[in-house]
Amino acid sequence: MLTLRQLSYFLALAETRHFGHAAAKVHVTQPALSMQIREMEASLGMPLLERGRELRLTPAGREVAARAARVLAEVREIETMARRRTLGGQINIGMIPTVAPYLLPDLLPRLPLQLRLREAQTDRLLTELRDGVLDAVVVATKVRPDDLVVRPLFRDRFLLAANAARLEALPSVEDLRPVTLDPEQLLLLDEGHCLADQALEVCGLERRGTRLDLGASSLSTLAGLVGQGVGITFMPEIAVPTEAAAHPSIRLARFSAPEPARDVALIGRVSTAAEPWFATLAGALIQTAEQRLALCP
Template identity: 60%
Template sequence: MSITLRQLSYFLALADARSFGGAAEKVHISQPALSMQIRELEAALNVALVERLPRGLHLTREGRELETRARRILAEISELEAAARRKALTGRLNLGVIPTVAPYLLPRALPNLRADDLTRDLRIREARTDDLMADLHSGRLDAVVVADLAYGSDLSATSLFEDRFLLAGSERRISAASAGMEALRPATLDPDQLLLLDEGHCLADQALEVCGLDRKRLRLDLGAASLSTLCGLVGQGVGLTFLPEIAVATESAAVPGIALRRFAEPEPSRRIVLVRRVTSDGEGWFARLAEILAEAGAALMNAARRAGV
């Protein structure tokens, strides 16, 4: 019995989910069908790959070894497919973007991307950093736009722009938060007033870091899923939040009651970068993609400053 790439992909889904139900949902097949594929894979290798437990499962020693090999095999297959796509006239480019960047940067950048190469089939995935990086490593994405983080030697990153954080809230809330201060700084904010995105969003982690806080100190932790939700709340006087500069134009227009204040120098910020695998063929498309995205980011920040923010 031969081992198939499909079996390897199902096994990796199981390794990630640590449950047959979760893995089956991830790969969009029934749980019995997934179980059968894993049993056939075990039979082909003549080893047990998982320890089935009442609550979840563990990989066996052989299962852990197969996980490492399978990730490498599927990444190389995806790399081969991606290289072939990019060389074709209608080559597909799979790009991932974090949710606190995508709604603001992409509408500005997409017209230039289309005009630059009308033959390219651009596919966008919006997801959290951990998911995007996993898809980049596996070869499902060609490049990702994320906030700067520590990278291994297997990745190549180019800086797009520095995105500063502003304090957002109602005029009354912001005035109260800055009363008596010579300079507005993140560390001086009352943590009871802060609203942040749900755990797992890198922007929430960055906001906590600049304030020197952990999430347990937040009294009003709504765990919102989007910046638009947070802006709608703080515009109505429910707390304060951090708003990236690239989001200012969009959210200010959508929430008339929102007020914004800049922090004193050095302003808290995040660096937005474009990342690809070192082994991928970035010739031609990567530098041009970075240029277009950087131009769009600069335009958004200039618009915020022209508006007097």
Template identity: 55%
Template structure:
């Protein structure tokens, strides 16, 4: 009979393509992992792994088992999460947050969460949207804070608050723009536009707002963080679209930076909390969404008083 342990070891082996790395991933010795894989093959009566000198390769049967094992492990983690969180924000909660939201929302939100749920053991994972969605779908995260629009691949989203885009640059650049007609995002020159590097959904959303394509060679897609981006534009190296949630923090860090609001309709993104469809919208999710929403709306009010 197959066990969850065997399936966990097998998935780790398939993902790392190395017995030694897989053993390290699941915190067992290599012989122990190898023995479990052999027992798994014996139980199924078929070879799952082709053992090569410096690599491993799944057989056709192994690929089928991998797909099913991932589904079973995800369902198991989902069941565990349901039991842990069935009474609200208690027990353990694994939350993901994207990098263009985490440093601004989390300090304020975590204060509220801690006050509302003293016995909550909360683990936070900061990663880009694609990774967070995969982790939520696999049951490795209970929920994640992301920005829409984005293909959430069947997950359910609870909108939290609207995050508007502002035009940011040096004080001289912004002053020159305010003397003329405020441009629409689609009127911005790609030659002067700086954005985050590949993988950040904020860069894709900003490009869409500006009516540009990612393959436009004239758009600089190189900054690794909003802090870096703001530091660059504050010193006159182009313009960028700054999410409102980051305004107060980044203006404090880069006082030479100035911002300009677009005329209505202002470009924006929707910050949302996502979960698996198989996870019932029980009290923990409702409570968490409400706390995150309160923190986000407070940040939005502060930003609107600044610009």
């Protein structure tokens, strides 16, 4: 009889095509994984792998891998449901790093839910949401996946952040537009951060067109550099109250209409978005964001 352990081991092997890598992924020794796979083949009475110089799935192996993925996804859904419905159960939430530190301090005290936070970039969060590792994610993306439920939360406008000298050197602060900025002065977050991609998009630039690609992993790092006069950057409104207070030498300027912005949304699977906590979380996020955005100049 097949076991969930065997299915998870085989799925890891199907994804990595390497016994050692698969064993590391599921945190077992390679001999233990190999034994479980052989027992699985014996139980089914058919080979699932073509063992040779390169590891390949047989046609039956490909079908088993696809079905195993669906079975394990359903099992995670059951575990998630049980965890949430158990008293004191927690909800696993993902947030992008350019939102989490600015919303969470005000969000958590007013939220009647026990959250466990995963902070990561958008692609990773959406993958973990689909895999059932996360119950919902807060991201800023134009993509509206057909297999997920998207609840818009708020529009987060971008301001230009610079020190006083660089701001005064701009040709026209009264008619400030992203496309008129000097890309040689633009500081960006590390590659993969959606905020960096959005900043480049509104400026009509590619990453290689900027002089200072510092690989910074946080807005706070960029704010400190900007305050020291190293360059200029885009500052989302949601971050302004925190970063302006932490870095008094920063000066902010609004862009002319239409102001560049990003749309932040709460995204969940169909099953999780139908549960009461999803609406509660969305409402608390909207209220927290509105109060924070009201503090911006």
